[in-house]
Amino acid sequence: MKRITKIGMWGITLMMLSACGNGTPDYDATGTFEATEVIVSAEAAGKLLRLEVEEGTKLEAGEEIGLVDTVQLYLKKLQLEASMKSVENQRPDLAKQIAATKQQIVTAERERKRVENLLAAGAANQKQLDDWDAQVKLLERQLVAQESSLRNSTNSLTEQGNSVAIQVAQVEDQLAKCHVQSPIAGTVLAKYAEAGELAAIGKPLFKVGEVDRMYLRAYITSEQLSKVKLGDQVTVYADYGNSEQKAYPGEVTWISDRSEFTPKTILTKNERANLVYAVKIAVKNDGALKIGMYGGVKLKNED
Numbered sequence: 437m438k439r440i441t442k443i444g445m446w447g448i449t450l451m452m453l454s455a456c457g458n459g460t461p462d463y464d465a466t467g468t469f470e471a472t473e474v475i476v477s478a479e480a481a482g483k484l485l486r487l488e489v490e491e492g493t494k495l496e497a498g499e500e501i502g503l504v505d506t507v508q509l510y511l512k513k514l515q516l517e518a519s520m521k522s523v524e525n526q527r528p529d530l531a532k533q534i535a536a537t538k539q540q541i542v543t544a545e546r547e548r549k550r551v552e553n554l555l556a557a558g559a560a561n562q563k564q565l566d567d568w569d570a571q572v573k574l575l576e577r578q579l580v581a582q583e584s585s586l587r588n589s590t591n592s593l594t595e596q597g598n599s600v601a602i603q604v605a606q607v608e609d610q611l612a613k614c615h616v617q618s619p620i621a622g623t624v625l626a627k628y629a630e631a632g633e634l635a636a637i638g639k640p641l642f643k644v645g646e647v648d649r650m651y652l653r654a655y656i657t658s659e660q661l662s663k664v665k666l667g668d669q670v671t672v673y674a675d676y677g678n679s680e681q682k683a684y685p686g687e688v689t690w691i692s693d694r695s696e697f698t699p700k701t702i703l704t705k706n707e708r709a710n711l712v713y714a715v716k717i718a719v720k721n722d723g724a725l726k727i728g729m730y731g732g733v734k735l736k737n738e739d
Contacts, residue, residue, distance in 0.1 A: 463673065463732030465715075467654030469725050472646040474620055478635035479613035480504045486631045487616065489642050495618040502616030504635050509614065513607045520600045527593050530586050537582055541575045548572055622646040625727075650721045652686065652731045655698060655712040664688060664715060664735060671734045672719050682724065686733065690716040 478484075482505035489501050548568035554560035626643040629635065652672050656664060665688065672686040695711040717733060719725065 462734075464660065464735045465654040465656045466730060466732045467652050469650045469652050469674070469719075469727060469729045469731055471650050471727055472620065472622075473625065473643055474622075474645075475640050475643045476616065476619065478504060478616070478629075478637060478639045478641055480509075480610060481636050482506075482508075482614070482634070484629060484631055484633050484635045484641075487627075487629060487641060489624045489627060491624055491627055493624040495622060495624065495644060497618060497621045499618050500615050501618060502631075502641065504614040504616070506611055506614045509607055509611050513604060513611070516600055516604045516607060520597060520604065523593055523597045523600060528586050528589055530583070530590070533586055534579060534582055537575060537579045541572060541579065544568060544572045544575055616641060618644055620644060620646050622648070645727065647725075647727070648721050650719050650725045650727075651689070652717045652719060652733060654715055654717065654731075654733050656715055656735075657712055658695065660735065661691075661713050664691060666691060668736065670717060670736055672717055673732045673734070674725055675730050675732070676724070684719045684722075684725075686717040686719045688715055689718045 485503045485505055487502040489495070493501075495501065548565065548571075551560050551565045551568050555562065555565050622644045624642055625645045628640045628642060635641070668688040670686050670688060672684045673681045674684065675681055692714040695713055697710060698712045
């Protein structure tokens, strides 16, 4: 959101005449200074427990300055974590579950081998050997079915665990959004809420502006457009009133690809120009530049 303070035409005219009287080069274009501004809104609903900012407070990117009530979300997280533990406790131990069946197969194979030896010695009959063959095969089929059932049960519990884990991650994300942070490094320009109020998702809390790097939004004519390129180094003049100007090095960072009618509060080098192009010139702020202040620019390589 950009905020531009408007003044009358006479104000800019006086500024330009004052610049000429001081020996400062005639401005090729004029405009206003603006900064990158971000309105920080609540991402969670609940009571605003704290909001430790005031207008003029300097913030770092990612700095936490507020908190929305997290009690209900924290309790929900505890509930989901308990559910996850319950799911894990239901997970079967595959090795222990099939150990008994494997032991039965070992015993049956040993008895089959013993009967086979007895049959060779004439001390047993073929039916006894066939019975043990059938018993071994039955136990092996039981083992396969048991392993398949246990794997299906394990997979089902794994899916349940994954589902609960996703819900926990969702709650953790909601908890993180309860912590109000500044998205950029800058200065608090306005405060819209106080601790103790109810916050709703999308409710504006404060506005922060990146004032260390300002932009002069100026307007040039189509004749000047051919002489301006992105990255050009230009000279920007800030007008402080009382015939006081200060020069700053600037860099052209944006040129509009569409023409527009000259704003009523802006003068160009050719005052009769109807269509102009907006440009943005980045300037490092020494602390003196303010949002909405008027300034001028002297383009290089200007005939």
